[in-house]
Amino acid sequence: MPTKITVVFYSTYGTNHGIALHAAEVAREAGAEVRLRRCAETAPREVVDGQDAWREQLEDMQDIPEATPEDMEWADGYFISVPTRFGVPASQFRAFVDTLGPKWQSGALANKAITATTSAQNTHGGQETTLQSIYITAMHWGAIIVPPGYVDDIKFEDGGNPYGYSCQPGPLDETGKKSVAYQTKRLVDFAGKISG
Amino acid sequence: MPTKITVVFYSTYGTNHGIALHAAEVAREAGAEVRLRRCAETAPREVVDGQDAWREQLEDMQDIPEATPEDMEWADGYFISVPTRFGVPASQFRAFVDTLGPKWQSGALANKAITATTSAQNTHGGQETTLQSIYITAMHWGAIIVPPGYVDDIKFEDGGNPYGYSCQPGPLDETGKKSVAYQTKRLVDFAGKISG
Amino acid sequence: MPTKITVVFYSTYGTNHGIALHAAEVAREAGAEVRLRRCAETAPREVVDGQDAWREQLEDMQDIPEATPEDMEWADGYFISVPTRFGVPASQFRAFVDTLGPKWQSGALANKAITATTSAQNTHGGQETTLQSIYITAMHWGAIIVPPGYVDDIKFEDGGNPYGYSCQPGPLDETGKKSVAYQTKRLVDFAGKISG
Amino acid sequence: MPTKITVVFYSTYGTNHGIALHAAEVAREAGAEVRLRRCAETAPREVVDGQDAWREQLEDMQDIPEATPEDMEWADGYFISVPTRFGVPASQFRAFVDTLGPKWQSGALANKAITATTSAQNTHGGQETTLQSIYITAMHWGAIIVPPGYVDDIKFEDGGNPYGYSCQPGPLDETGKKSVAYQTKRLVDFAGKISG
Numbered sequence: 001m002p003t004k005i006t007v008v009f010y011s012t013y014g015t016n017h018g019i020a021l022h023a024a025e026v027a028r029e030a031g032a033e034v035r036l037r038r039c040a041e042t043a044p045r046e047v048v049d050g051q052d053a054w055r056e057q058l059e060d061m062q063d064i065p066e067a068t069p070e071d072m073e074w075a076d077g078y079f080i081s082v083p084t085r086f087g088v089p090a091s092q093f094r095a096f097v098d099t100l101g102p103k104w105q106s107g108a109l110a111n112k113a114i115t116a117t118t119s120a121q122n123t124h125g126g127q128e129t130t131l132q133s134i135y136i137t138a139m140h141w142g143a144i145i146v147p148p149g150y151v152d153d154i155k156f157e158d159g160g161n162p163y164g165y166s167c168q169p170g171p172l173d174e175t176g177k178k179s180v181a182y183q184t185k186r187l188v189d190f191a192g193k194i195s196g
Numbered sequence: 197m198p199t200k201i202t203v204v205f206y207s208t209y210g211t212n213h214g215i216a217l218h219a220a221e222v223a224r225e226a227g228a229e230v231r232l233r234r235c236a237e238t239a240p241r242e243v244v245d246g247q248d249a250w251r252e253q254l255e256d257m258q259d260i261p262e263a264t265p266e267d268m269e270w271a272d273g274y275f276i277s278v279p280t281r282f283g284v285p286a287s288q289f290r291a292f293v294d295t296l297g298p299k300w301q302s303g304a305l306a307n308k309a310i311t312a313t314t315s316a317q318n319t320h321g322g323q324e325t326t327l328q329s330i331y332i333t334a335m336h337w338g339a340i341i342v343p344p345g346y347v348d349d350i351k352f353e354d355g356g357n358p359y360g361y362s363c364q365p366g367p368l369d370e371t372g373k374k375s376v377a378y379q380t381k382r383l384v385d386f387a388g389k390i391s392g
Numbered sequence: 393m394p395t396k397i398t399v400v401f402y403s404t405y406g407t408n409h410g411i412a413l414h415a416a417e418v419a420r421e422a423g424a425e426v427r428l429r430r431c432a433e434t435a436p437r438e439v440v441d442g443q444d445a446w447r448e449q450l451e452d453m454q455d456i457p458e459a460t461p462e463d464m465e466w467a468d469g470y471f472i473s474v475p476t477r478f479g480v481p482a483s484q485f486r487a488f489v490d491t492l493g494p495k496w497q498s499g500a501l502a503n504k505a506i507t508a509t510t511s512a513q514n515t516h517g518g519q520e521t522t523l524q525s526i527y528i529t530a531m532h533w534g535a536i537i538v539p540p541g542y543v544d545d546i547k548f549e550d551g552g553n554p555y556g557y558s559c560q561p562g563p564l565d566e567t568g569k570k571s572v573a574y575q576t577k578r579l580v581d582f583a584g585k586i587s588g
Numbered sequence: 589m590p591t592k593i594t595v596v597f598y599s600t601y602g603t604n605h606g607i608a609l610h611a612a613e614v615a616r617e618a619g620a621e622v623r624l625r626r627c628a629e630t631a632p633r634e635v636v637d638g639q640d641a642w643r644e645q646l647e648d649m650q651d652i653p654e655a656t657p658e659d660m661e662w663a664d665g666y667f668i669s670v671p672t673r674f675g676v677p678a679s680q681f682r683a684f685v686d687t688l689g690p691k692w693q694s695g696a697l698a699n700k701a702i703t704a705t706t707s708a709q710n711t712h713g714g715q716e717t718t719l720q721s722i723y724i725t726a727m728h729w730g731a732i733i734v735p736p737g738y739v740d741d742i743k744f745e746d747g748g749n750p751y752g753y754s755c756q757p758g759p760l761d762e763t764g765k766k767s768v769a770y771q772t773k774r775l776v777d778f779a780g781k782i783s784g
Contacts (some may be wrong), residue, residue, distance in 0.1 A: 034584060077382055085294050085501050086332075087336050088284065088329055091291040091294040094287035095238060095290075096458040098286065100282075104542075107543065110541060110543045123711060124716055124750075124754055125336075126716070127712055128717050129332050129717070130523070132528065132717065133283075133329060135527070136524065136555075137282040139527075139541060139555050140282040140538065140542065142541025142543035142554070143539075144538055145198040147534070148533065149534025150534060151499065155710075156710070159710065159712045160711055161710075163528075163531050163713075181372065194586070196585070231728065269536075283554070301758060303739065306739040307739065317552070318547075318548070319517055319552055320520055320553030322554075323472055324518070325521070328521065328724065332751075335733075337621065338736065338737025338739035339737065340778060341727075341732065341733035341735075342732055343727040345698060345728060345731065347730035351514075355514065356515055356516055356517045357517075358517065358518075359516075359724075386782065389782055477682070480721055482682075482686065483682035483683040486673070488677035489673070492674075496674075518724075528721075529675050531675065532675050533674070
């Protein structure tokens with residue numbers, strides 16, 4: 001039975017969308033069954049429409065289903081990719097997380113593997129603290145945290161965030177692709193071991 | 197000129213509403229000009245209406261204005277009270293914070309004093325990590341963080357959270373009132389010194 | 393081949409010594425091969441000798457070997473128990489951790505399971521932040537973090553710290569024993585799955 | 589009466605020594621009375637002597653007095669500069685902090701301003717988490733945290749760590765000097781306001 005991975009992301013201008021697409025592709029190539037899910041946009045429609053780049057990004061993602069609590073129950077492992085807002089994940093991610101209470105209470109979120117990635121405007125603008133915030137939440141679920149550390153040499157080339165790949169806004173570059181691929185395969189590997 | 201304090205809270209069942217009311221009262225008694233503001237509810241109407249206690253709490257707070265970015269610019273200091281969700285502040289608070297981008301960019305949030313309080317279902321269910329998450333965000337604004345530490349003896353009676361008063365759900369008890377009063381007066385005092 | 397667990401602790405007055413002994417016993421009962429190791433005392437001899445309780449505790453632990461980097465390489469999983477000092481682990485633990493550079497560089501610390509426990513003077517005196525600090529460090533090693541979450545009902549009785557069991561100073565009570573036993577068995581289980 | 593600043597640093601190869609020297613100089617120019625203090629080396633003599641660069645750095649700092657608890661009581665504000673070790677401050681700093689118990693208990697550490705800087709081998713190798721760790725500890729003392737945020741334009745040039753200046757190992761460059769100068773003057777300013 002293939003390992004089941006839910007890739008959950010939120011993206012305003014495309015950076016984390018790009019990371020999530022790559023992670024989903026790599027996970028499938030690694031033999032996992034994958035659900036790619038985006039966090040629902042919670043900003044008011046007029047705010048989104050007021051910014052062309054934001055509105056276009058939202059249109060670009062229309063075919064990707066919105067994440068549901070059931071997607072979290074289904075998976076053996078989670079790959080999370082969300083941008084930083086003032087040192088923590090964007091509120092769209094938190095709004096989704098806050099719908100998980102009933103699943104958490106029923107034990108349906110226990111013992112899942114998780115790894116996370118992020119982006120921030122500045123090099124040190126919350127790239128580390130945002131990942132820690134995601135892992136703190138996952139610890140409440142009883143998740144098994146699978147950060148990349150410096151286990152693979154790519155971590156000495158990609159900025160070296162041991163908590164998860166992180167970057168500044170923009171398309172995923174070659175180094176980023178390698179790093180996300182490594183982190184994804186690591187997740188699939190450990191999620192398989194844990195759930196097996 | 198009196199020191200200006202904005203008390204920002206979110207409350208689902210009343211605990212942080214109670215803390216905020218007490219903080220606002222104490223700040224006024226300490227000579228501050230006070231704005232009491234609640235974070236807008238972002239959960240869908242049908243979710244709120246599906247729980248009597250939640251709906252009633254929302255009705256109880258109808259007369260309190262919703263927090264706006266301008267309330268953050270106006271103040272010399274912030275008193276924050278929000279419940280924990282999986283180790284970090286409830287997403288209603290984060291949704292409000294995510295509207296502060298333009299004010300932050302213009303420098304309007306710089307050099308404000310801040311202190312925070314929280315509640316969690318379990319004794320150690322994120323009471324410390326939630327406060328740290330709020331302070332991390334405030335550091336992005338260039339705020340001056342004013343935690344209570346153990347400066348006053350009340351901190352050896354109230355559970356001893358040096359990052360800010362924290363409690364489990366329910367009405368604020370006598371010890372809680374004293375602790376919140378101490379933390380509020382401390383905020384008013386330092387906000388005054390900083391802005392003076 | 394049995395799962396290999398290194399229990400690493402530091403204790404000034406006995407609390408974390410008690411937790412570590414119980415964890416070591418439970419791990420053995422669960423079929424693990426166990427090394428119980430204490431962090432070397434780094435406080436000057438005259439400081440220790442100046443406090444009877446501290447000196448006696450150090451004498452009580454003389455038969456327990458001091459932790460070495462090799463003990464970290466050997467294990468499949470780590471059970472850590474160290475007291476809080478101002479919101480983070482006691483410096484004796486950090487002094488030991490700082491000797492792990494060469495092992496980390498060689499990759500010898502990668503892919504180990506880890507779980508942690510702590511104690512603090514006050515209920516909210518760093519019980520959560522100290523555990524987060526330990527996990528942050530372990531993420532640098534490429535460890536797999538195995539917090540208890542709320543997966544077992546004991547977590548709703550023991551103060552509910554989802555990051556790991558935590559308590560105030562004193563002998564481990566019955567609830568604490570159950571919680572430490574749960575967390576230990578969980579570690580042995582996942583360390584086995586991960587290394588298998 | 590001039591504002592009193594204690595600059596406390598630890599340095600293995602010189603990076604944080606350079607930051608501390610610059611901060612001390614800027615603080616003096618800003619009118620503060622300054623004590624420059626280094627954390628005592630706690631690594632065994634043979635370990636230090638085994639690395640030429642480490643031994644030479646220690647010799648270079650011999651004229652700088654070792655930090656004492658009294659230096660912490662004396663000051664109105666602290667400027668901290670310590671390198672990262674696995675996502676938190678080097679244990680030499682923690683060993684010093686652990687000697688502050690009696691001063692903390694007497695209230696002698698209350699209401700001091702604090703700001704911190706750090707260095708790490710990798711861009712995202714704990715530069716953010718290390719500063720948070722220092723601030724968590726300072727909150728226990730009842731300190732007033734004065735991070736730089738993005739209040740000055742230099743923060744959009746220096747890597748943008750809103751918690752404090754951070755860098756990779758090496759001599760302080762021009763941008764670093766400006767950033768440290770800004771952060772130091774900010775500390776002197778707020779320490780003066782708070783203690784005045």
